[in-house]
Amino acid sequence: MLENNFDAFADTYQADNENNAWNAYYERPAILSMAGNVSGLRVLDAGCGGGTHAAALLDQGAILTGIDSSAGMLEIAQRRLDGRARLLLADLNDPLPFEGGAFDLILASLVMHYLPDWSLPLSEFNRLLSDGGRLVFSTHHLLAGRDNYFETYCFKETWHRGGKDIAMRFWHRPLHGMFDALKSAGFQIDILNEPQPDPRAQSLFPDAYNSLRTKPRFIFFSAVKL
Template identity: 75%
Template sequence: MAENDYDAFAAAYDADNEVNAWNAYYERPAILALVGEVAGLCVLDAGCGGGAHAAELIARGADVTGIDSSAGMLQIAQCRLEGRACLLQADLSDALPFEDQAFELILASLVLHYLPDWSGPLKEFNRLLPQGGRLVFSTHHPFMDHPSSGRDNYFETYTFDETWQRGEKQIAMRFWHRPLHAMFDAVKAAGFQIDIVSEPQPDPRARTLFPEAYRSLTTMPRFLFFSVVKT
């Protein structure tokens, strides 16, 4: 079974993503709050998935382009957005098909932890932004990854595997753990200044809707959020 094969479970993943505690009541509201005002901005949604973040950005007045490596997820995004965004299949490990300084803001939601090396993608993001442009991204919190990985050395960059259940499908997932200092070093080496690092709390509505997840999210780190500026 191939790892991270979003095409194989795109519909099940997107349906769960719409309503679960981790995405709908934690990651998505947190990163969109960090993004802030976007009216009139050209925004790249890097790793747009089924388009949930893009839909909110468009509703706030942004001109959105979305990219994803999964054709299945892009098909869902196309149905959701109904032509209101430019959507392209692209891999963040490769050069991206856009001109220099094509965007004023880049959003990268829960995508960088799939990549073995951040240097190339972050340099591409830098190329696509003007001076003062922002990159806002979320990723696995390394303090979440390491205890469950079975590895001894937190300071290594390494892969670890999980099995997700979405509907009736079991999905093999592979992620990359990197220590906190490696994240900061990669961001700075790519020409960004760190503006905000956030460990947010979930939407208060999750307390009633998902009490077990709410207890987890309010007492243990799950994701880490960055707002960084091109210098």
């Protein structure tokens, strides 16, 4: 069973992501709010998945490029965006195929916790941003780990999607590890956010809503290129 193989369940993953409590009524509205006014900005959606965030950014006037390491997820994004954005297959563990200063904003939604080392992706994000550009990203909250909080370590979960068991691997980092990685890559944090769920989730997903009201699932950063 391959780990983090989104191609194996791209359609079922995206169908769930569209409307569930965690993504549609918690992560997505929070990170799009942090992105702010994107009209006319060159935006890189790093780990764009099926293009849900990209569609919202395009509707707000962004000039958008999306990258993802899953060909299956990119196919979904291409159908959704219908030529409105440039979409490329790329892995954040490798150097990215863009010139320096190519973007004004980089959005990375729930992708950083899949990466064993933040050094290269963050240095690449810094290289790709224009002067004063921003990186806005969400990742697993510090409370999501299973073992020693102070260590950086891998942990695994099994997701059940579309009748299949999918092995997922994540990386836990302590807060000081996240701060240190951002500083070393040339970023200064201007916003750290632990948002509340969208109030609409209270009637749609009461159990998830009540959980998210007291136990944050994700943590959100806005960091400025120095």
